[in-house]
Amino acid sequence: MDLIKKITAPNSGVFTGEGTNTYLIGKEDLTLVDPGPNIKEHIDKIIQVAQGKIQRILVTHTHTDHSPAALPISKVLKVPMYGRLVDGESSWEDETFIPDVVLNDGDLIETNEYTLEVIHTPGHASNHLCFLIKELNCLLTGDHIMEGSTVVIGPPDGSMQDYLESLDKLHSYKIDSLAPGHGNYMHEPKKIIESITRHRLSRENKVIRRLEEVYSSDLEKLTSLVYDDVSPQLHIIAKFSLEAHLIKLIKEGVVKEDNGIFSRI
Numbered sequence: 001m002d003l004i005k006k007i008t009a010p011n012s013g014v015f016t017g018e019g020t021n022t023y024l025i026g027k028e029d030l031t032l033v034d035p036g037p038n039i040k041e042h043i044d045k046i047i048q049v050a051q052g053k054i055q056r057i058l059v060t061h062t063h064t065d066h067s068p069a070a071l072p073i074s075k076v077l078k079v080p081m082y083g084r085l086v087d088g089e090s091s092w093e094d095e096t097f098i099p100d101v102v103l104n105d106g107d108l109i110e111t112n113e114y115t116l117e118v119i120h121t122p123g124h125a126s127n128h129l130c131f132l133i134k135e136l137n138c139l140l141t142g143d144h145i146m147e148g149s150t151v152v153i154g155p156p157d158g159s160m161q162d163y164l165e166s167l168d169k170l171h172s173y174k175i176d177s178l179a180p181g182h183g184n185y186m187h188e189p190k191k192i193i194e195s196i197t198r199h200r201l202s203r204e205n206k207v208i209r210r211l212e213e214v215y216s217s218d219l220e221k222l223t224s225l226v227y228d229d230v231s232p233q234l235h236i237i238a239k240f241s242l243e244a245h246l247i248k249l250i251k252e253g254v255v256k257e258d259n260g261i262f263s264r265i
């Protein structure tokens with residue numbers, strides 16, 4: 001894949017795995033995708049690897065581990081930033097990112113070397129975009145699909161219903177490989193997407209089963225019941241996704257909430 005270079009930022013952690021992946025697409029006309037956190041060492045490395053050839057900066061979404069380096073790089077290199085703003089409130093927002101060019105579903109970024117197709121994939125974040133490199137059928141997935149861990153869906157900006165729909169949407173594209181925002185390149189995308197969807201739906205079924213067993217529960221207790229197969233240290237993260245499942249189930253008329261207590265209808 002000599003059209004793609006991956007540089008991983010030094011921001012490993014519970015939410016970020018080994019760190020955020022920054023990608024440089026192209027040979028002479030470079031597109032920088034997800035410049036990552038505003039860490040000097042990381043920015044210096046990007047600029048050094050790119051050798052003055054970056055023409056534009058794209059971000060998949062504006063969580064603080066993906067976009068804060070966009071503004072400083074854009075200022076130094078005098079190149080535009082492309083992306084979207086979130087629809088409403090978000091807890092992990094990088095406020096410094098204001099796109100010069102707003103991207104919409106279906107937009108094409110065409111260069112002499114490659115074409116990138118923009119796919120709007122709300123779910124992890126309302127403004128989440130994936131970018132398909134048409135020449136390689138390689139999808140830059142941001143945080144829509146990660147390697148090695150499950151994506152967090154944090155309401156109110158994150159939505160489980162949107163997430164599942166955005167996974168389904170990918171089946172209509174020709175995709176041979178995935179370049180995620182965290183972790184390594186992945187092949188067999190169809191299998192991966194199907195297994196993520198299955199995993200989410202089976203977790204949702206477990207939410208319903210547990211609520212049937214205990215009749216009612218608050219979010220805290222329900223997290224430990226539904227994620228009893230996951231290390232308790234990760235429950236703080238799992239709680240976000242559980243809330244996203246519950247919002248979806250309430251909308252579907254399967255679960256109800258009364259003063260923070262959830263029960264099956």
Ligand SMILES: [Zn+2]
Nearest residue numbers: 061063124143
């Ligand atoms: Zn994110």
